[in-house]
Amino acid sequence: MGWAVARGVELQSTCPPRPKKASTLGREIAVTLNTYNLFGMPTKTAYQYDITIVSQNPAKGTTATDPPKRGLVKKIWESKAVKQELGDGHMWLHDGNKLAWSSFKLPRPEHRIQVDLDQEEGRANVKKGKENRHKIFVRFTKDVDFSGLQAFFEGQAPWSEACIDTINFFDHAMRENPSHRYTQIKKNFFQRGEKRFALGKGIEAFKGVFSSIRPSLFANGVRGLSVNVDVANGTFWIAQDLGKALLDAFGCSQVAQLQQKFAQAKAGKEGFDGSLFRRDLKRFSKLHVVDTHRSEVGQWCIDKFIAQDCTEKKFQLGDKNGEKGEWITIFDYFKKTYNITCTRGIPLVKMTKGKETYLPVDVxxxxxxQRYNSKLDEGQTSNMIKFAVTYPKERWAAVEAGVKLLDWQNDPYLAHYNVKINPHPVEVKARLLPCPDVTMTGGSIKAGAGPAKGRWRIDKMKFLTPNTQPLRSWGICVIGGPRSLPPDAAKKFAQLLITTYKGHGGKFGQGGEDPWIGPGNLAQGGEMINSVWQATGNKFTARPQLLVFIVNDKNIDVYRRIKKSCDCRFGVVSQVLQSAQCVKLDSQYASNVCMKINAKLGGSTSRATGTALARVNPKFATTSMMCVGADVSHPAPGSGSSEAASFAAITVSQDSHFARYTAECNTNGRRLEMITTQNIDTHFKNQAKTWIMNCGKGNPPKRILYVRDGVSEGQYQYVLEQEVKDMKAVMKEVAPGSDCKFTVVIAGKRHHIRFFPKAGTGDQRTGNAMPGTLVENGCTHPFEWDFYLCAHAAIKGTARPIHYQVILNEGDFGGEELQQFIFEQSFQYARSTTPVSLFPAVYYAHLAADRARAHENTTPVSSGKKGDKKGEDGKTETSGSSNTGKPSTEVNPLVPLNISGGIQNVMWFI
Known part of the structure; x- marks a missing residue:
């Protein structure tokens, strides 16, 4: 938990240590990792300095001591005045903000440097108050102590702030040279001139290289630093005329179409400011452009588009003496001054420079x-996936190309500080864990018959448990439209669905094999669902148990409207299908749909049955355990996220095989990462009571395995001190006198570690790691208990293993026991005939959190802070108020599920 120290988090305990013995289950295989080890520590001393810049004329809305924008900071740092004062030959490193390093110790503790960028860039007669002058303060703070990190690796000293300083130095030493040669975005570098791939609407993608340094346990048992190198896929604006970019962004082939959209936006009920057209124009904000109408090119930054065109906006001319003259439109000014005819009927661009600077898009x-920061639409996302997805062979070639791009051997900064990186990748002895059989009613699918390869068929197999109540009252709504399913085709598909479900053991009641089938009209809104509900109920004179909707195409808004009505208004499980799939009458598709329907009706698909768990812990099967998964999802940056809510989902296993789960969700403040006390007290409590009553037969579990969706290392302690503490309080309340032992595991997906198995040990079709590939060194923490597990067989691209970090182990799990249990559970995902990459409890929490967005209560909140700044840039807050656990920014709770039909006790979210 070392990174937490740098964030000022006071730690009361450390994470559990790595088990003394590595796993011996399964068989040993050789795997190459995309990591590269450092050789020892630098011999040259490095000195750290604090950098403060004071501007003579600070930007609007800032003070003189506020740090300038990064582009200006870079200009100031690279100015002649700074280089002359600090010495250009001392190989200074700079983080682009507040810190710098050098092997040269300045003679004084503090240096002050005057920087006049007007003079350096050849600008004369600058108007008073507009000068680009700055004062930079360089203050010595500390020596970089490499011995402290070495002592930590040798187990002779704890992780400390000095270790953080050392890692920070290494990180910037590695970045300095590439940052001068390539386009840098955080830890990613993109080579100029790289081959582009058009994503549509004026956006393109191209590949770069990611690199990051980390403490690691090497394959030979030695502890040190390693560099993780991976492919970076970046999205950028296409360099083109702004007018062409506007046409592309709005899908217009002619200027007249864009003019029409602008006119409609101004004439609309909400006006230009409230229009969707203006909202979509916001993505151009902060975009850097150059003007083309002058011999001396000017650089600008877009502030916004305004509701006036070049013939409507006027400004007052002035003479050399500052005297005001006539008023003139921007159209007439550009025609008169530059002989440029500006395009009428499209919005003008307001720039950030100056109070009232407006330019037409024509110039x-x-x-x-320039990086594109907004969310990609469906078409762009689809194209991005095609571009980004590469199989291991191609990805490894790209990693090697990235290493050549970084060129460590010829890096002058690394050479100056004597930092040496092994150019050969790390190879480890991984384990291929024993694969379980997949058991269903009446038989098992043996590991060798499919599960070990990551895919199996369930033809003629019956589900582990069928629906709890025979299916009798149900209906199929065929929504009208250009691609609507014909009535005869709908009846044929209904019969295929019935036959398939019966074949898998599904139970039907009297009349259940003749569902209500009728048309639906989206124009009716919620009344369409009501009509389907009433018609189905009237046909069977019983409350509907299931409603199926066959839609024309994939539309998230239609999907969410259906789900909100079914879940919250009527309390009935539902299934949404696409007509293009139904018309094929494909038995495999019908079988997949039946897995979902069976889970929604209280059944379970299958369970994993292996022998390894019983060997490593003979008491495993007789020790009662509850599995809990949690996920907090946040709105995408740039999608109105400052006002949008975060969602917390908690899932709890509800049977002894961990095959059935319940889930409850609610809003969780705005960009609040920790699950609030209120959400745990309400939603975890409900599910814990259900477990004790049904699964525990009145008794609480002895063990609780809590697997939390990935949070940053600095937030581990908050998970323990807030979420786990609240869960323990709930268990004490629902089962007084209980002493449930918690084991808490963080499951992380946002990392760049990839497995490249040696020939003969991977998937022959794709080159990916086989399901069950476990790595415990080479890329893991030097001392703490973490591991990387590839539980699935990737169909496309390169498989991404899940990083599991154990942060509490009261349940006394052994290393092999926990790893094998997580792996085997991956085979029990209710709607799949493949093992999944992520522990199912967390996977279900992802699904539930995503589904919960359909339950949003859009009624405005009258109180609470507006415009949370942290929401604007995609950052998250750790917790709410210090004592109550309430969200820092108030949002409405979700519309609750209608539980009158028991929907809360089945997998409604699947």
Whole structure:
């Protein structure tokens, strides 16, 4: 938990240590990792300095001591005045903000440097108050102590702030040279001139290289630093005329179409400011452009588009003496001054520079290599996936190309500080864990018959448990539209679904094999669902148990409207299908749909049955255990996220095989990462009571395995001190006198570690690691208990293993026991005939959190802070108020599920 120290988090305990013995289950295989080890520590001393810049004319809305924007900071740091004062030959490193390092110790504790960028860039007669002058303070703070980190690796000293300083130094020493040669975005570098891939609507993608340094346990048992190198896929604006970019962004082939959209936005009920057109224009904000109408090119940054065109906006001319003259439109000014005819009927661009600077799009061009930060639409996302997905062979070639791009051997900064990186990748002895059989009613699918390869068929197999109540009252609504399913085809598909479900053991009541089938009209809104509900109920004179909707195409808004009505208004499980799939009458598709329906009706698909767990812990099967998964999802950056809610989902296993789960969700403040006390007290409590009553036969579990969706290392302690503490309080309340032992595991997906198995040990079709590939060294923490597990067989691209970090082990799990249990559970995902990559409890929490967005209560909140700044840039807060656990920014709770039909006790979210 070392990174937490740097964040000022006071730790009361450390994570559990790595088990003394590595796993011996399964068989040993050789795997190459995309990591590279450092050789020892630098011999040259490095000195750390604090950098403060004071601007003579600070930007609007800032003070003189506020740090300038990064682009200006870079200009100031690279100025002649700074280089002359600090010495250009001392190989200074700079983090682009507040810190710098050098092997040269300045003669004084503090140096003050005057920087006049006007003079250095050849600008004369600058108007008073507009000067680009700055003062930079360079203050010595500390020596970088490499011995402290070495002592930590040798187990002779704890992780400390000095270790953090050392890692920070290494990180920036590695970045300095590439940052001068390539486009840098955080830890990613993109080579100029790289081959582009168009994503649509003026956006393109191209590949770069990611690198990050980390403490690691080497394959030979030695502890040190390693560099993780991976492919980076970046999205950028296409460098082109701004007018062409606007046409692309709005799908217009002609300027007249864009003019029409602008006119409609101004004439609309909400006006230009409230229009969708203006909202979509916001993605151009902060974009850097250059003007093309002058001999001396000017650089600008877009503030916004305004509701006036070039013939409507006027400004007052002035003479050389500052005297005000006539008023003139921007159209007439550009025609008179530059002989440029500006395009009428499209919005003008307001710039950030100056109070009232407006330019027409005709004279602006987007600068190259600018990152696109907004959310991609469905078409762009689809194209991005095609571009980004590469099989291991191609990905490894890209990693090697990235290593050549970084060129460590010829890096002058690394050479100056004597930092040496092994150019050969790390190879480890991994384990291929024993694969379980997949058991269903009446038989098992043996590991060798499919599960070990990551895919199996369930033809003629019956589900582990069928629906709890025979299916009798149900209906199928065929929604009208251009691609609507014909009535005869709907009846044929219904019969295929019935036959398939019966074949898998599904139970039907009297009349259940003749469902209500009728049309639906989306124009009716919620009344369409009501009509289907009433018609189905009237046909069977009973409360509907299931409603199926066959839609024309994939539309998230339609999907969520259906789910909200079914879940919250009527309390009935539902299944949404696409007509293009139903018309094929494919038995495999019908079988997949039946897995979902069976789970929603209280059944379970299958369970994993292996022998390894019984060997490593003979008491495993007789020790009662509850599995809990949790996920907090946040809105995507740039999608109105400052006002959008975060969602917390908690799932709890409800049978002894961990095959059935319940889930409850609610809003969780705005960008609040920790699950609030209120959510745990309400939603975990409900599910814990259900477990004790049904699964525990009145008794609480002896063990609780809590697997939390990935949080940063600095937040581990908050998970223990807030979420786990609240869960323990709930268990004490629902089962007084209980002493449930918690084991808490963080499951992380956001990392760049990849497995490249040696020939003959991977999937022959794709080159990926086989399901069950376990890595415990080479990329793991030097002392704490973590591991990487690839539980699935990736169909496309390169498989991403899950990083599991154990942060509490009261349940006394052994290393092999926990790893094998997580692996085997991956074979029990209710709607799949493949093992999944992530522990199912967390996977279900992902599904539930995503589904919960359909349950949003859009009624405005009258109180609470508006415009949370942290929400704007995609950052998250750790917790709410210090004592109550309430969210820092108030949001409405979700519309609750209608539980009158028992929907809360089945897998409604699947």
């Amino acid at each position: 602006l061009r987007i600068e190259a290599n």
